[in-house]
Amino acid sequence: MKFNLSGINGNRKEMTQMFLTDQGHECAADGMGITFEFTEGDVLRVEFDGKKVQLYGKEEVHFYRALHLFLQNIEDGTGDPFTKEEKISFKEAGIMIDCSRNGTVDKPMLKEFIRLCAASGMNQLYLYMEDVYEVPGESYFGAYRGKYNYEDLKELDDYGNKAGVELIPAIQTLAHLHTYLRWPKTINLRDTEDILMVGTKDTEEFVKKMIQSVSRPFSSKKIHVGMDEAELLGLGKYLRNNGFQERYGIMTSHLDMVSGICREEGLEMMLWSDMFFRLKSPTGDYYDLPDDTEFNLPGKLPEDLTLVYWDYYHHDREIYDKNIRLHRKLTDNIRFAGGGWTWNGIAPNYSKAKKTLREGMASCREQHTDKVMCTFWFDNGTETPVRTAFYSALYFAQLCYCEEVHPEEFNDWLFQLTGYTAEAYHLLDAFDHTPGVKKDNENADNPSKYLLYQDVFTGLFDGQIAGLGLDMGLYYKKLAKQLKELLRIKGKFSTDTQSKFPMDAVFDYYKTLAEILSLKAMLGIEIRKAYHAGDREPLALLADRIKMLLPKVSCLKEKREEIWFSECRPFGYEVLDIRIGGVMVRLESAEKRLRRYLEGKTRCLKELEEPMILYQEDPEDENHKLCMGGFWQSMVSAGNIAGI
Numbered sequence: 001m002k003f004n005l006s007g008i009n010g011n012r013k014e015m016t017q018m019f020l021t022d023q024g025h026e027c028a029a030d031g032m033g034i035t036f037e038f039t040e041g042d043v044l045r046v047e048f049d050g051k052k053v054q055l056y057g058k059e060e061v062h063f064y065r066a067l068h069l070f071l072q073n074i075e076d077g078t079g080d081p082f083t084k085e086e087k088i089s090f091k092e093a094g095i096m097i098d099c100s101r102n103g104t105v106d107k108p109m110l111k112e113f114i115r116l117c118a119a120s121g122m123n124q125l126y127l128y129m130e131d132v133y134e135v136p137g138e139s140y141f142g143a144y145r146g147k148y149n150y151e152d153l154k155e156l157d158d159y160g161n162k163a164g165v166e167l168i169p170a171i172q173t174l175a176h177l178h179t180y181l182r183w184p185k186t187i188n189l190r191d192t193e194d195i196l197m198v199g200t201k202d203t204e205e206f207v208k209k210m211i212q213s214v215s216r217p218f219s220s221k222k223i224h225v226g227m228d229e230a231e232l233l234g235l236g237k238y239l240r241n242n243g244f245q246e247r248y249g250i251m252t253s254h255l256d257m258v259s260g261i262c263r264e265e266g267l268e269m270m271l272w273s274d275m276f277f278r279l280k281s282p283t284g285d286y287y288d289l290p291d292d293t294e295f296n297l298p299g300k301l302p303e304d305l306t307l308v309y310w311d312y313y314h315h316d317r318e319i320y321d322k323n324i325r326l327h328r329k330l331t332d333n334i335r336f337a338g339g340g341w342t343w344n345g346i347a348p349n350y351s352k353a354k355k356t357l358r359e360g361m362a363s364c365r366e367q368h369t370d371k372v373m374c375t376f377w378f379d380n381g382t383e384t385p386v387r388t389a390f391y392s393a394l395y396f397a398q399l400c401y402c403e404e405v406h407p408e409e410f411n412d413w414l415f416q417l418t419g420y421t422a423e424a425y426h427l428l429d430a431f432d433h434t435p436g437v438k439k440d441n442e443n444a445d446n447p448s449k450y451l452l453y454q455d456v457f458t459g460l461f462d463g464q465i466a467g468l469g470l471d472m473g474l475y476y477k478k479l480a481k482q483l484k485e486l487l488r489i490k491g492k493f494s495t496d497t498q499s500k501f502p503m504d505a506v507f508d509y510y511k512t513l514a515e516i517l518s519l520k521a522m523l524g525i526e527i528r529k530a531y532h533a534g535d536r537e538p539l540a541l542l543a544d545r546i547k548m549l550l551p552k553v554s555c556l557k558e559k560r561e562e563i564w565f566s567e568c569r570p571f572g573y574e575v576l577d578i579r580i581g582g583v584m585v586r587l588e589s590a591e592k593r594l595r596r597y598l599e600g601k602t603r604c605l606k607e608l609e610e611p612m613i614l615y616q617e618d619p620e621d622e623n624h625k626l627c628m629g630g631f632w633q634s635m636v637s638a639g640n641i642a643g644i
Contacts, residue, residue, distance in 0.1 A: 002031030011162040042088040060164025065121030086401040091370040093400045094124025102572030103382025104146035118163035120397035128170040131180040135213045140183045146569030153217035169214045170224035192236035198254045228272030259302040270306035312339025320363035335371040340392030343377035345446030347431035348388040355440040361399040380631040386567040391425045436625035450629035459524035463612035472521035480514035509559040546591040
């Protein structure tokens with residue numbers, strides 16, 4: 001279809017042309033006219049009379065969302081007139097991208113997210129940067145981490161402005177600084193290995209340099225200063241130097257210092273709220289305070305401070321309701337942060353993301369919390385490809401405009417902007433939504449991760465898997481077949497404009513992962529069974545299977561590397577090289593030991609004589625047979641991978 005953009009000027013024209021071209025349309029003088037009108041009301045509207053289209057909204061991003069809504073509704077080519085409206089429910093809505101967990105997301109990928117935000121009507125993008133931005137004079141800050149310089153961040157900010165998307169820096173000014181504090185040079189700044197020393201001139205000067213450096217490339221006057229999960233605040237070197245101090249006082253003293261710097265720089269400050277709750281809770285938990293809690297802080301919170309209530313976990317709306325009410329006892333300036341669940345394993349957990357986002361956002365609507373975000377963390381090394389965030393990001397965007405996410409409409413958005421349907425993305429969710437997990441994967445079980453990484457001789461999770469009474473290899477074999485068929489069908493339409501979307505590589509990577517898991521998931525259990533039965537022939541076949549696995553794991557490494565370099569800077573990929581390389585080397589060792597045993601060169605395999613045990617039980621639910629295996633270092637060995 002042809003469109004005439006003469007009624008659109010400046011940046012809007014440039015972005016519109018790009019969006020239309022991406023969708024396979026042309027821009028020409030003899031095309032259909034498009035106009036946009038700013039309105040005061042909280043309604044986004046599309047009006048099409050069969051010859052021209054009129055779009056309405058309050059902000060720039062509403063124009064782009066309305067444009068994509070229009071394109072979705074004319075796909076049948078009938079040209080029939082129609083009007084479509086959506087309610088703009090939230091004043092500020094955006095996503096946060098974690099750029100700090102080894103995967104320093106590169107500029108082209110971040111521009112993809114900016115375009116996704118604009119197209120789906122989200123007006124903010126937060127860049128979470130612990131130590132991956134340049135601080136002049138601090139050469140160790142972000143060393144070998146792929147940090148952004150001023151020009152990088154300015155370029156991204158300019159691009160965001162073109163699209164009507166406000167870019168906001170999100171940093172850490174108290175905890176979560178272990179990658180910087182690891183350096184011996186930082187000893188004067190260190191309370192614990194993760195937390196800054198509060199109350200010193202060195203810390204104040206350093207925090208000031210961080211805030212000044214990270215804020216100056218951005219046109220936004222907002223900044224997120226972190227300060228979450230500082231559980232050991234005041235209990236490290238601070239305790240030795242100052243004796244025990246009331247920890248609320250330590251927290252508020254540091255907050256006053258940070259807020260003073262932000263005020264000097266003309267910045268609106270927000271921070272995670274959990275420490276105000278953890279320091280009040282007898283258990284140190286964030287979410288267990290009763291409704292009648294009174295905080296009784298030693299001083300008032302700064303009036304210009306926004307508290308960010310983050311909650312990625314609960315499937316019960318009442319918990320969100322209660323915690324929003326508790327936040328209002330501290331301040332009326334509240335922002336809610338839900339989670340996209342890209343961080344728990346090697347595959348995304350869309351089931352939990354959807355359930356928690358639905359309940360959290362419904363609570364925000366009911367309680368008139370009009371500032372929201374969805375976070376995309378990449379804990380434990382950005383093992384999950386960054387583009388897997390697209391699904392949850394678009395689901396969140398739908399919740400910003402619709403009280404309920406209608407499957408057909410959501411599917412339209414997914415296919416239009418990513419080239420894949422919801423049904424396809426559900427195959428990625430299936431990696432951890434296996435038999436034995438709770439509904440909506442409530443406990444965030446991550447079997448695909450530990451089944452990939454665990455050792456075939458000393459499998460820490462084999463006892464857990466054996467207890468299922470199911471062949472997990474067959475489960476992943478079926479999944480591999482489904483992904484193979486998906487990619488076959490996709491390949492038939494390679495001339496389609498949708499083939500330009502780079503999600504093809506992501507789905508291909510997961511196909512290979514499913515193939516590996518089909519062979520490896522039960523491998524340790526089968527080896528142990530044959531060994532104890534004295535069945536040498538099955539053992540020989542299992543040794544052959546290990547040999548079959550090796551080129552597949554090598555292929556997985558190559559595919560993951562290709563994806564990484566299309567999404568992130570090279571720094572940090574060495575961690576995945578080490579992890580996937582470790583799988584290959586341990587498979588080689590296992591095959592070698594099995595062959596030696598079969599040849600009579602080794603009398604026994606001591607590892608296989610250890611009894612299988614459960615990794616973890618669920619005392620509250622006997623039907624929950626699987627578990628959440630934590631991080632890589634907890635999966636690969638019962639020995640000390642990291643630490644003493």
